[in-house]
Amino acid sequence: MTTQDARLPEVPPELRNNVRIGPLDWLSPLYNWSRKRSLWPLFGGLACCAFEMIAAAAARFDQARFGMEIVRPSPRQADLMIVSGTVTKRMAPQIVRLYNQMPEPKYVIAMGACAISGGPFKEGYNVVSGVDKLIPVDVYVPGCPPRPEALYNAFLALHAKWDRERLSQLRWYRKDVADEGIPVPELGPDLVDWRVVAKLQATEE
Numbered sequence: 474m475t476t477q478d479a480r481l482p483e484v485p486p487e488l489r490n491n492v493r494i495g496p497l498d499w500l501s502p503l504y505n506w507s508r509k510r511s512l513w514p515l516f517g518g519l520a521c522c523a524f525e526m527i528a529a530a531a532a533r534f535d536q537a538r539f540g541m542e543i544v545r546p547s548p549r550q551a552d553l554m555i556v557s558g559t560v561t562k563r564m565a566p567q568i569v570r571l572y573n574q575m576p577e578p579k580y581v582i583a584m585g586a587c588a589i590s591g592g593p594f595k596e597g598y599n600v601v602s603g604v605d606k607l608i609p610v611d612v613y614v615p616g617c618p619p620r621p622e623a624l625y626n627a628f629l630a631l632h633a634k635w636d637r638e639r640l641s642q643l644r645w646y647r648k649d650v651a652d653e654g655i656p657v658p659e660l661g662p663d664l665v666d667w668r669v670v671a672k673l674q675a676t677e678e
């Protein structure tokens with residue numbers, strides 16, 4: 474094949490029949506199928522919802538059927554964060570830091586009313602009213618607490634989301650999108666989100 478596109482590397486003539494350079498969307502179904510069977514969740518729980526998450530991983534429900542029994546202790550080896558429980562302001566910097574350390578592609582499930590909106594503790598002095606104030610969330614699982622079956626439904630919702638994704642559209646394969654991570658919020662007398670500070674400074678100028 475010829476390399477007409479200036480953004481693509483030049484392929485020597487003798488290799489043009491052996492090398493394919495260009496959009497790999499034809500591989501997307503295979504890529505998405507393999508991701509569905511090899512999702513590795515990050516180990517950790519925040520409050521009571523975590524026990525339902527643990528039950529979902531135990532023998533009665535059998536998370537292994539999704540290829541998800543390998544729960545990783547390190548964010549460097551995980552691609553799914555299940556935020557299960559109340560997100561306190563003290564934990565917020567750690568959650569963002571762990572999210573930043575996860576490799577792309579990565580996904581987040583907000584499990585339970587607390588992770589979605591603060592739940593019964595909404596507007597509490599020490600509670601973040603929803604983890605999506607800090608990091609992007611892919612699937613929300615309502616309930617207080619949600620049953621393991623509801624968490625499984627979230628896994629299926631993630632699978633359905635991947636079925637719609639194409640390799641050429643994915644953020645982490647695009648050179649024009651920089652991933653600098655999310656600024657880690659700082660806990661002082663209150664939680665300081667540096668993104669909000671920057672926005673406020675910009676409006677003042």
Ligand code: SF4
Pocket residue numbers: 520521522523557558559584585586587588592593616617618619
């Ligand atoms: S949503 Fe309910 S069960 Fe889950 S962490 Fe909050 S209070 Fe606990």
